Amino acid sequence: MLTGAATFFILCLLTKFFIVDGGIIEGPSMEPTFTSGSYFIINKTAFYFAPPKRGDIVQIIRDNRLIIKRIIGVPGDVITIKQGAVWVNGIRLPEPYLPPFTDTSLLGQHGEKDYTLHAKEYFVLGDNRIQSSDSRIFGPILRSTIIGKIIKL
Numbered sequence: 001m002l003t004g005a006a007t008f009f010i011l012c013l014l015t016k017f018f019i020v021d022g023g024i025i026e027g028p029s030m031e032p033t034f035t036s037g038s039y040f041i042i043n044k045t046a047f048y049f050a051p052p053k054r055g056d057i058v059q060i061i062r063d064n065r066l067i068i069k070r071i072i073g074v075p076g077d078v079i080t081i082k083q084g085a086v087w088v089n090g091i092r093l094p095e096p097y098l099p100p101f102t103d104t105s106l107l108g109q110h111g112e113k114d115y116t117l118h119a120k121e122y123f124v125l126g127d128n129r130i131q132s133s134d135s136r137i138f139g140p141i142l143r144s145t146i147i148g149k150i151i152k153l
Contacts, residue, residue, distance in 0.1 A: 019045055021148075023059075023066070029126035029133070030068055033057070033097055034152065040068070046149035051075075052122060054088070057150040060124065060141055068150055069134055070097075073115065073123030081105065081136060082112030086125070097127060104129045106136055115140060122146070 021042045025034045034040065042059050052058060056071045072086055072093065073079040080087040084103040087093065095102070104125070106113055113136075115123055121140040126132025135141065 019043075025068065028128050028131045030057070030070075031128040031131075032099060033070075033127045034068070038152075041151040042148040043151055044148035047146065052143070052146055052149070057152075058124070059147040059150060060145045061147060062138065062141070062145065066147065069124035069126055069132075071122050072125050072135070073117050073140070075117050075119050075121055077117045077123070079115040079117065079123045079135075080112060098129075102129055120144070 021044065023040055023042065025036055025038045025040060027036055046052075046056075052071050052074070054071055054074055057068060058071060059066055059068050061067075073088060077088055078090070080090075081104060084105055085092055086095065086104050115135070117123060117140055120143040122143065123135045123140050125134045125136065
């Protein structure tokens, strides 16, 4: 038989690992939406009944690190980086969350590049395009690497 304190501890652990968690932003890759040192909550149940969608800010696991990025492309999309902007299925993506005149170029490259997303693949970018390691570098991510949806505090 569990004591009240043990039951509470177990419920807290279950909540942290399967329902919600919190964290602190580290680094500038999501500025201006999030600044380094700001707090967030992660909803780990957000995608149990509906898939992630374009515009969602998510926590993903990449190279044994937890990072935060914005979903730009979903399965079936063709993402093109050209003319300093993001194009989804041939239409320039409006990005009102970015400062005016933000340049989305291929890091360290010139020209344009297409990414065709297959089943369970997502294309993610940081909002601070100059200082973000994202799908422009490591390519699309798999759905299985998405931990949950970020809620800004």
